[in-house]
Amino acid sequence: MEKMILLNPGPVCTSDRVRSSLMKGDMCHRESEFSAILSNTRKKILQAFAPNGDYTTAIITGSGTASLEAGICSSVSDGKKILIINNGVYGERISRIASAYRFNKVELKYDWRERPDIKQIEDVILKDPDIEVVAMVHHETTTGLINPITDVGAITNKYGRTFFLDSVSGLGGEEIDLANDNVDICIGTANKCIQGLPGLSFVLLKRDEVKRLRNIPPRSLYLNVISQLDEQEQKGECPFTPSVHTFYAFEEALDELLEEGVRGRLNRYRKASTYLREEFKRLNLELLLPEGLLSNTITALYLPRNMTYAHLHDSLKERGFIIYAGQGQLNKTIFRIANMGELTMNDLDALIVNLQEVLEDK
Ligand SMILES: Cc1ncc(COP(=O)(O)O)c(C=O)c1O
Structure with missing residues (x-):
């Protein structure tokens, strides 16, 4: 696969x-x-x-x-x-x-x-x-x-x-x-x-x-x-x-x-989410939560106007990335990106490049 x-x-x-x-x-x-x-x-x-x-x-x-x-x-x-x-x-x-x-x-x-x-x-x-x-x-x-x-x-x-x-x-x-x-x-x-x-x-x-x-x-x-x-x-x-x-x-x-050390793992995740959040902001995506409440591993983002979750998900899946839907009352308004697991900075860079292309409908 x-x-x-x-x-x-x-x-x-x-x-x-x-x-x-x-x-x-x-x-x-x-x-x-x-x-x-x-x-x-x-x-x-x-x-x-x-x-x-x-x-x-x-x-x-x-x-x-x-x-x-x-x-x-x-x-x-x-x-x-x-x-x-x-x-x-x-x-x-x-x-x-x-x-x-x-x-x-x-x-x-x-x-x-x-x-x-x-x-x-x-x-x-x-x-x-x-x-x-x-x-x-x-x-x-x-x-x-x-x-x-x-x-x-x-x-x-x-x-x-x-x-x-x-x-x-x-x-x-x-x-x-x-x-x-x-x-x-x-x-x-x-x-x-x-x-x-x-x-x-x-x-x-x-x-x-x-x-x-x-x-x-x-x-x-x-x-x-x-x-x-x-x-x-x-x-x-x-x-x-x-x-x-x-x-x-x-x-x-x-x-x-x-x-890796539990501290090392946590730092790696924190570095990844900090990087992703900076890039999301650059792409004009809006975070659901204010900075002070955020974890090291999940970022919930409002769906861009005029884009359904299904379109975003399917377009990214075709390019090799699985993102996650909002749940319950947030099902129609947000999507989530987690940075848990064996992910490299190259993987995250590739996500951002592909996300930008999907958002710009390229
Ligand atoms: C905070 C929390 N509790 C419980 C669960 C349930 O775990 P599982 O889906 O492995 O049963 C999850 C799963 O995402 C979770 O995030």
Whole structure:
């Protein structure tokens, strides 16, 4: 297949090294060889994202939503509530998961182009002792907005609540310090800023939080964090058949990340998005969000007047570039360009040249 430059926020372009790891051969997941891969992969996740913190992790075969659902359905005690801070499609997804489990939920909805109101969040938590878990998305992939994790973590810590963070599109690409930001449960995935392949995701948990979760009755057989964690930690196995080959690629991608350094990865992404945004402005494209709210990896842009998303997308696809549509209420007005993954500055230059030609109808 012809190589496409993927500018969608995952699955991303991966290196030859990550893709070739799939050829390691077939392996039984109940053998010591797989236990070694599982253990190393878990260690490398912790090395990358919680090097000093008292955290552990369970890897789940399934996309980011699987780990998100596992984390949510395993963390709210019977009779308690979850507060959901919702300013995009993925905040909305947390809310839908809470509804699917019939949890008592309190929802604070905000404009998709704005950060949540910290004072309001504190007031709601203060007034409602039944709120046990406060859930938020780190990087709202809908718009490319970075939510204020340090401020929310300070509040949950102050009032002794669990801070649940969806960092599916954040880990590896955005600033985060799990321990300092008081994050108790954090969800990540293999195929975005970690540059692995789709099919694996993970739950990072503070060790103290594991103790609390043990008292909550399992509500799912597959998506239970405690049973996944116990099998992985104690037996060195996954409870059900894991995506073995995707593990090869995940471990390789984590090696690449650790070699580049999480800081190095973040800087590379920041440099790429800064360059792209300068070029977008030069092409008279208007950004959805103001500078201060922007992530390192996604730029949401208003569609140019007189151009549909379908035309823009199809024209760029013919030239080898995949861009991404707006979601929900922004479906007709914006498009998104992500710079996650194995992309070179030459790839980005080529995108700009081609984008300019499409915009000028050449
Ligand atoms: C912030 C966030 N959360 C959750 C998800 C869901 O992940 P998946 O599509 O892998 O299930 C995504 C996917 O883009 C995301 O960006």
